[in-house]
Amino acid sequence: MAHLVVGTSHIVLQSSECLVCYSRKDGTEQRINVTRAEKFDKDTENNIVACGLSPSSEYLVACDNDKQLHLWHNNQQSFELISTRTLQRRCMAITFTGDSRNVVIADKSGDVFSYSLKSAQDQSILLLGHLSMLIDLLITPGNEFIITCDRDEKIRVSHYPNAYNIEGFCLGHTDFVTRLSLVSGYEAILISGGGDGTLRLWNYRNGNQLQVVQCSEFFKNTREGDSKESCQTVHCMKTATLNGFTCIAVALDNLPKILFFKLNDVNGIIQSEFIHEIQTTVALWDMQFDDLGRLWVLLPDKSRPLVCFYLDNDRFTEYFSVKAADASIIESVTANWDLLKPSLAAESPYAMLRKVKVDNITDYFKRKEDRIQKKKAAETKACVLSKEVEKDVEAASICKQSSSQTQSSNEPELKKLRLQNNTEK
Numbered sequence: 001m002a003h004l005v006v007g008t009s010h011i012v013l014q015s016s017e018c019l020v021c022y023s024r025k026d027g028t029e030q031r032i033n034v035t036r037a038e039k040f041d042k043d044t045e046n047n048i049v050a051c052g053l054s055p056s057s058e059y060l061v062a063c064d065n066d067k068q069l070h071l072w073h074n075n076q077q078s079f080e081l082i083s084t085r086t087l088q089r090r091c092m093a094i095t096f097t098g099d100s101r102n103v104v105i106a107d108k109s110g111d112v113f114s115y116s117l118k119s120a121q122d123q124s125i126l127l128l129g130h131l132s133m134l135i136d137l138l139i140t141p142g143n144e145f146i147i148t149c150d151r152d153e154k155i156r157v158s159h160y161p162n163a164y165n166i167e168g169f170c171l172g173h174t175d176f177v178t179r180l181s182l183v184s185g186y187e188a189i190l191i192s193g194g195g196d197g198t199l200r201l202w203n204y205r206n207g208n209q210l211q212v213v214q215c216s217e218f219f220k221n222t223r224e225g226d227s228k229e230s231c232q233t234v235h236c237m238k239t240a241t242l243n244g245f246t247c248i249a250v251a252l253d254n255l256p257k258i259l260f261f262k263l264n265d266v267n268g269i270i271q272s273e274f275i276h277e278i279q280t281t282v283a284l285w286d287m288q289f290d291d292l293g294r295l296w297v298l299l300p301d302k303s304r305p306l307v308c309f310y311l312d313n314d315r316f317t318e319y320f321s322v323k324a325a326d327a328s329i330i331e332s333v334t335a336n337w338d339l340l341k342p343s344l345a346a347e348s349p350y351a352m353l354r355k356v357k358v359d360n361i362t363d364y365f366k367r368k369e370d371r372i373q374k375k376k377a378a379e380t381k382a383c384v385l386s387k388e389v390e391k392d393v394e395a396a397s398i399c400k401q402s403s404s405q406t407q408s409s410n411e412p413e414l415k416k417l418r419l420q421n422n423t424e425k
Helices: 324-335 337-345 360-409 411-424
Strands: 003-006 010-014 018-023 029-033 048-053 059-064 068-074 079-086 091-096 102-107 111-116 125-129 134-139 145-150 154-159 166-171 177-182 189-194 198-203 208-214 234-242 245-252 257-266 269-279 286-289 295-298 306-312 315-318
Touching (some): 003 286, 010 048, 018 048, 018 324, 048 091, 059 091, 059 102, 102 134, 111 134, 125 145, 134 177, 145 177, 145 189, 198 234, 198 269, 208 269, 234 286, 269 315, 306 324, 324 337
Antiparallel strands (some): 010 018, 018 029, 048 059, 059 068, 068 079, 091 102, 102 111, 111 125, 134 145, 145 154, 154 166, 177 189, 189 198, 198 208, 245 257, 286 295, 295 306, 306 315
């Protein structure tokens, strides 16, 4: 699946095979291919699984299927590769510290490692670990907390960099948590989305849940063939402060719509309010707000793979009057469709996250009932046989008794006959 990263100076497209960096100053393009690790066949495919730009756009980071961390430095003209390091496990998510000194990576086994951006020779530092696969993470402003979410419905808030000191948990999701986002201008407010199709607002300092929004209720008409589960996963969730209020953009997996909410603070109670929705040509790959509050959307659409929206009277509208550099980027992305085309074959990343529910209780009770019925049938059969044997014994006893009585009644006549025979002799 292709991804989009929008920084202050560059827009980066991540396809399964390479990175394409576009300068927002003049629209120039730089194509970056990642090198394979020596232990792998150079002719085989190596897919990029995640990438990110530091807050200052000074560093570009990408991780691949070979468990490699590639680091490029922005020298104002192009991105130059400065190091390639080996990861412990496959990367799941990337974030940066606010000072752009470290990149923090969550891996498939549930561990989080910190890598220095300034010194490639420094060893990685293990920050924390979960017992389940990590999906997303972020670091709060001031590098005070690191917030992680996993496959087991948990959101964990830990101190940074001493993550063994756990501040608390945000518990409430009923399925895996896919996205985390902070809200600028609101202290300690966290927004999360997950496989249960909900958008949840939290106070991450005390773990209190402030609101639950069932996003799947806004998508009444699903496509034929889409399962309920595939249409209720929060795929993308981005926040931005626009015209004095905070906007939340949400897209669900496999559905061609973007929902927009705004946050309201009424007497200290923070709640989200639905504004409107945008219908897209196809279900999107990724989306990102830029520093001007415009929403860039990456679509698996050959004719219009990159679209820009802006806020106009509390509604998002497609932005056609982009500056020359941005217009050049949109045209270049359309022209480079062949680079994005391999991402069409990528499977949904959420299929492996959803746990298979095994109903072994019903099967157990069925087997137990079968055993009881078989036991009852055996007991009934034994009872019938026992009664038949009793009848046979009783009949034999009656027959024997009858024979004995007959013999006793004929005894005098037999004696008389024996005497007659003896007399004749």
